[in-house]
Structure formats: structure tokens, C-alpha cells
Amino acid sequence: MDRRARTYRGALALLLGGILVTGCGGSGTSNDSATADRGVAGSGGPAGGKRAPSAAAGPQEDGAGQAEDGAARGSVAPDYLSTFALDVDTASYGYARRTLGDGQLPAAGTVRPEEFVNSFRQGYERPDGNGFSVNVDGARTDAADWSLVRVGLATKTAPESGERPPAALTFVVDISGSMSEPGRLDLAKTSLGILADELRDDDSVSLVTFSDEAETRLPMTRLQGNRTKIRDAITAMEPADSTNVAAGVERGYDEAVEGHRKGANNRVVLLSDALANTGETDADAILERVGDARKEYGITLFGVGVGSDYGDELMERLTNKGDGNTTYIADETQARKVFVDQLPAHVELRARDAKAQVAFDRKTVKQFELIGYENREVADDDFRDDSVDGGEVGPGHTVTALYAVRLREGASGHVATATVRWLDPKTREAHEETGSVGTGAIDGELWDDAGARLQVTAVAAYFADALRGGDLQGAPTLGELAGRARELASSTEDSSVEKLATAIEQADRIRNGGGDEPPGGEGEGELG
Template sequence: MERRTRTRQGVLALFLAGGILITGCGAGGTVSETSADRGVAGSGGPAGGEQPPAAPSAVPGQEEDAAGRAEDGAARESAAPDYLSTFALDVDTASYGYARRTLGDGQLPAAGTVRPEEFVNSFRQGYERPKGNGFSVNVDGARPGVASDWSLVRVGLATKAASDAGDRPPAALTFVVDISGSMSEPGRLDLAKTSLGVLADELRDDDSVSLVTFSGEAETRLPMTRLQGNRTRVRDAIEEMEPADSTNVAAGVQQGYEEAVEGHRKGATNRVVLLSDALANTGETDADAILERIGDAREEYGITLFGVGVGSDYGDALMERLTNKGDGNTTYIADETQARKVFVDQLPAHVELRARDAKAQVAFDRETVKQFRLIGYENRKVADDDFRDDSVDGGEVGPGHTVTALYAVRLREGASGRVATATVRWLDPRTRTAHEETGSVETGAIDGKLWDGAAPRLQVTAVAAYFADTLRGGDLPGTPSLGQLASRARKLASSTEDSSVEKLATAIEQADRIRNGGGDEPPGGEGEGELG
């Protein structure tokens, strides 16, 4: 089989010329999104600017916003609290997958690797799908405690499910595979090879693939090659991969994008797929320096990056930042079952796009809402004024995807009427035409009891969000104990007949045992609110 090691020149100049640095990335801690402290996701700062990790804030119920304290109109006007929440859409799920792997190994995940939105987006939501190629906007909610004045508000966005695989555009996929020494452990390179072998069988004859490997240096194992008549050649290239030494992620990403540019197919979905434990230890190990190399490929050629994480030790932050900048998403696989789910069952959503640079903006009504907090999305914030600026990076969403944003909302006493209006804006992947869709929710629609009568999928969403917030030491009002969450998850698994909810219950039970074994009391117990 033909092999060639490329010198990584020529196209490198193209990537470096733009000098584009990372935007919209960086792992942050728990941030209180109330109108008392900062008001919204992203307001008051440049779009996508990096924020230092923040310590968990005080319980929102202990604070009041400026408008709530002011009694006269002049004071309210001068305080001018921000009632907008704006963020880039995110369909990543790697944080939840890696947390499950870590808990299965008998350890709690590091707080910085826990992103609640990725826990929530790992589960089916049951949203109504749009008839066209845009989004449906679904808004609902419930009260987690009978005596609580806080409610959970769920903003759900959904795209139309994938059509027959033959209807999608052809794909030009560049696989960048980590073959460093750390990938020799079971469940890493072996799993990557299995995944790619499955994928080679599932792709169409008119799809194309190339293969780049990296350890201390990067090597092109297979230039862009049509599958028709070449499947044996592709499988041979995959099987010949063997672990080497160090991990030069920068070299792999750089050469992968060079291959993707050289093999670019007009009218096709051009994507780089990075399979790695993302533990960079050679060459550029800083995400910003690596990301400088891919900015122009995204802008000029529309090449997106899909990250697949593997390994018990996993560079979660680096992988997420790379895919955020590369207009893609991340997932995590720990076994062959998950690999098949990603590369076979979800393949259309990973190859095709329904929307580019998608953003959401939720406007809360100041007459009914006293405080609110967006749960998660800390590193996907967008300045409110940039919502309709289509040059500002958003998120990429494929067919059949759902995106959920969950808010803790405190209503004003006796409030009645509109609570929030949610708007999603996105660009058509082919024409770059901007579109918007809107939905809203009233006070009566979020006043029911979460644990007694609310839609089962809303309850699953709440369990996943509370679980994530507890793991990272958060302070959401109304958070049940881990034991209570596990019990809720078990009941929901039975009522929904959903094996993924059963696995959620197992993960919560594992976390509870680990916490109790260490003598720690899980935060956010019954003192935060009764179960209805």
C-alpha cells in the first residue's frame, strides 16, 4: 500500500496566515447566571472571550436582582438588569461519556470535566420535530419542590431526523488517528481501529476517506480515496496502524487539515475526524497554538472537525476546545457498543449538517421573572449584541439532533403571564442564508410539580442536570441527594423503557457510593427543596 510522509509545508502557510486564535472556548467552573450578579450568558464581554474558571456562587435564592430591590421606577431604570441569555448551540456529549467511564473505574470525575449541557444532551428529549430543515422550538418546565418559588425551564431545539442515507451529500472524511504510546492500552487504538473498520463498511461508494496517523510526527497513510472499488485498501490502512511513542496532537491536526484541503470535494460534506485520548506531550501542547492552524480551513473551505475521545485518561478540555473552534462536536466512546452507536446509528448526524453558526437567545420577562440561571454552557457564551451578527461563531447541528438549555428561574410573587421567549438563529449550511424560529412559555406551563406529573423526558433532563451540577460542586436550588436522584432515574428507566436512563441511574449510584465511601456528604441534599 502506498504511503507518504508529508513535510507539512505549503498549506501550513495558508493556515498560519490568518492567525486566528481560539474563540468561544475554555472550560469554566459553575457560574451563577442570575440577574443579580451578571444577568446573562455572555453579556458584558467580547463574544466567546475566555473566562477564568469561577468558583461556585452562593445559592441564587439568597440573592435578589436590582430590579427586585428597587421600589420606584427611576431606581429600576437605572439598575437596568439584563434579562437576555445568549449562547452558541452545543451538541457535544463527551463530558457525560467520560464521566461514566471514570465512575465505572471507581473515581469521581474532575469538576472541570463536568459540563451539565453535555449530560442533558446525551438523552432523548421527545421534542416535536420541524417539517422543514430548520429548528423547532419547545419551551416547558415545572417546579422541583412543592414549597419552592424556583422552577426549571427547559428550552428545547430540534432538527428534522436524517432522511435515507442515499439522500445526503457525499462525504469527504479525513481521519486523524492518535497512535502514540498511551493509545496502546486496551480500549484506545484497538477501539479506534474497530470503529473505523465499522465506518468503512457503512459509508457509501461515492464517499471518500483519507487516513493520517500521528505520534511524535504525523504520517499520511492514505490520501483522499473514493470507497468505490477501494474498501479493501482502506481496511488494510486501518489494520496496519500500530502504537508508537509520543503524542504530537498539533502535528496530527495540522497534517489532517492539509489532507482535507488537498482532498476537498465541492458539494460534499468535508470533515476531519480526530480519534485520540488528547493527551498532548510533544510539539505544541497548547490549544491556542494548535488552533491557529485550522482557522482558515474552516472559513475558506467549510471543513468541520468531529472529535472522538477514548481512554481512561483523556484530555477532555483540549478536545472540546479543538472541536469548538473547528465548528464541530465531540463524543466519547468506551466500548464497541458505543462505537457502533456513534459510527453507525448516528453517522448521518456526524456527516451532514442542518445548521451552521447556530445561536440561541432567551429573553426573560422582567415583570414575571425575578432571577434566572442558565445551567451549563459557560464556555459557549455569546454577547447579547452578537446574536444576529452572523460573523460571530455559533454551533453546528446535524439532522436528528436536539439541543437543550435548562434554566433555574425564580418568579416574582403572584406573577402571571409570559415567562420567556426563546429564539434560535442559524445559517443554512449551503447558502449561508440566515433563519430564525421562536417559541415562548407562560407561567401556567411551568407551575406543575416536576416529580409528580411532569413529562418523563423533562424529569430525565432534570435528573441529568442535577447530577452534573452535584458532581462539580454546584448549588442549584431544589437539588435532591444522589440517592434520591438514583431512585428517580430507576423509576424513569422503567417508565420510559430506555436503557440509557438505566445507565444514568447506575452512574449516579456509583457516584453516591464513591462519595459516601470517602466520608463526604453530597452537596445539594433535601435542604435545598422538597420533592413534590
């Protein structure tokens, strides 16, 4: 082992030798200080709350923290900026569909609207080179004076030739007793077997398993000439005892550091139900471990969730800190999509520490509310501070932020300008791109005049908001949303929208006491 790996491992041993905390991690956001800085009224974290709309600072007589009817909405700073780290996760939507298919409503704290929205194709214009295109549009809702404004960011797709730097992937696989349930370890083994066939000869993989302790099953190994050896290591995995996620993460990053390949895309892939019950189970302590490897070696983390019981919060926070993203798989169809269609093409990054800031025009906007992204908030003043963590985005991804916006009476003209800032993955040079929207571009009626993709976005966001007990202005009922989704599935010929309609119907049926009816609609949404 070289000196840098010994130094890194020693520091981590001290770091992870902290206090043992039972449970699966805290319930707060990973960016609590940012909430106060944004001027958010009644801020709710990912555990389920809703926050009141922010007031776009207008004439003095409007006051602060008051809705138009005079009802207090909490203390709202005169802030017309919205700043957040980009997020391409889709796990929340996948897990919600699995839960609904099992005849239950998902817990409100596991529902993140941005991950519902980002699970569907958007049809944004792509940039010619690296970086982002910025697309801003919207439409009027059924609520008076309220509109939806969609900020869409897109990266260039991966070359069809498959040209990319080699990948060095460390797979960290949960083999605890809970993984013996059908659809967990068996699905993980199938997924890795599929990937072993798809990776290139110049790619490398290592394999770590964990239960009560962690074990290296395979050090970093080139695919060329070793595919049988790799498949044998995958096949040999069998369920064991407890779930020591911290041990798995520690060993996985040790292997990723020791097998680090300069010029390659180095990534840790965690496959688990994330139900930590042994060793260090507090998310923050594990996150520190991930953060060190991210900063020093540029190793990113990709989380793949499995199981009917799933530690959503722990996996989400791990990957956020690890500059990666999460997804959820429930069957082989979804596994093939993730490990064949997505992972091989997306191991390369288009942008690091990407953040977005939307500036609303106080002359035209009375109030606004960002739908979701509560645990990705960034202080407005930190937007151009490149030491502040943002999100990592790969080729072909889209990121959508949907806002509920209340226009001032008779408003006309500029509504908002959206700016995305990111660092080049190789040079760390900062870049920005902007786009704007005016009242004329959001004047059409959502369900009559807007394009099909914007309507799908609205249905997904309204659905997520309903599942977590929200009250977005102009939101249709679940029954109405299901009908909209069925119509959109027909017009777009998009199977993922058909599955969305099924999920909404299941939620409506469960809420109305029909949870015992047979579930349906297996499958997954589209990433980007």
C-alpha cells in the same frame, strides 16, 4: 498540489511556528469577553465554577446584585437576556460514566451539564423542513419560588433512505504510546473498520496518524473499489511514541484541504486521548489552525475521545473552534453507535453558526440561571451578528438548555421567549424561529406532574451539578436522584436512563467511601 493548498499550508506553517508551551492548554473559556457582557454574577468557567443567578431586571427598588434575602450575589447588570452558541456535544457525560465505572469521581472541570442533558432523548416536536422547532416548558421544583424552564430545539431527522451529499472524511488517529492501553487504539481501529463497512461507494476517506510526527497513511480515496485498501491501512496502525496533537491536526487539515470535494460534506474526524505532550500543546495555537480551515473551506471537526486518562478540555476547545462536536467512546457498543448510527447520517449539517437567546420577562422573573453552557456564552449584542461563531447542528439533533428560574411572588403571565438564529449551510442565509412560555405552562410539580422526559432532563442536570460541586435550588440528594432515575427507566423502558441511574449510584457510593465496590452499567447515553 493546487495553489490554494500551497497558500493555505504556507500560512499555517507561519502560524504554528509560534512559542512552545508545555501542558495541555489553558483553563479559561474560549469566550471570555462574552461573560462580562452578559451581566453574570460570579462567572465561573468550565474549570469548575458555578456562577450566581442573573437578575432579571425588575423594579428599581429590587436593586442590582442582591438576592431576595439581601445577601450580596456580586455585581449583576440589569440584564434579562441569556445568549449562547448551540452545542450537541456528549463527551463530558460519556467520560464521566467511564470515570465512575473505574471507581473515581470525574474532575469538576470535565463536567458540563449541557452535555449530560443532551445525552438523552427529549421527545421534542420536529420541524417539517430545515431549521429548528422551538419547544419551551417547565415545572416547579421543591424549592419555594423556583422552577425549571426547559428550552428545547430540534432539527429534522435524516431521510430513512440515507439520501445525503457524499462525505469526504479525513481521519486523524492518535498512535502515541498512551494509545497502547486497551480501549484506545484498538478501539479506534475497530471503530474505523466498522465505518469502512457502512460508508457509501461515493464517500471518500483519508487517513492520517500522529505520534511525535504526523504521517499520511492514505490520501483522499473513494470507497468504491477500495474498501480492502482502506481496511489494510487501518489494520496497519500500531502505537509509537509521543503525542503531537498539533502535528496531527495540521497534517489532517492539509489532507482535508487537498482532498476537498465540492458539494460534499468535508469533515476531519480526530480520534485521540488528547493528551498532548510534544510540539505545540497550547490549545489556542492549535485552534487558530482549525479556525482558518473552517472559514475558508467549510471543513468541520468531529472529536472522538478515548482512554481512561483523557484530555477533555483540549478536545472540547478544538471542536468548538472547528465548528464540530465531541463524543466519547469506551467500548465497541458505543463505537458502533457513534460510527454506525450517528456519523454516517450526521455528516450533513442542518445549521451553521446557530445561537439561542432567551429573553426573560422582568415582570414575572426575579432571577434565572442557565445550567451549563459556560464556555458557549455569547454577548447579547452579538446574537444577530452572523460573523460571531455559533454552533453547528446536524439532522436529528436536539439541543436543550435548562434554566433555574425564580418567579416573582404572585407572578402570572409571560415568563420567557426563546429565539434560535442560524445560517443555512449552503446559502448562508440567516433564519430565526421562536417559542415562548407562560406561568401556566410551568405551574405543575416537577416530580408529580411533569412528563417523563422533562424529569430525565432534570435528573441529568442535577447529577452534573452535584458532580461539579454546585448548589442548585431544590436539588435532590444523589440517592434520591438515583431512585428517580430507576423509576424513570422503568416507565420509559429506556436503557440509557437505566445507565444514568447506575452512574448516579456509583457516584453516591464513591462519595460515601465505597469506591472499591465493583462498577457496573457499561454503555452510553443517547445523542439527541
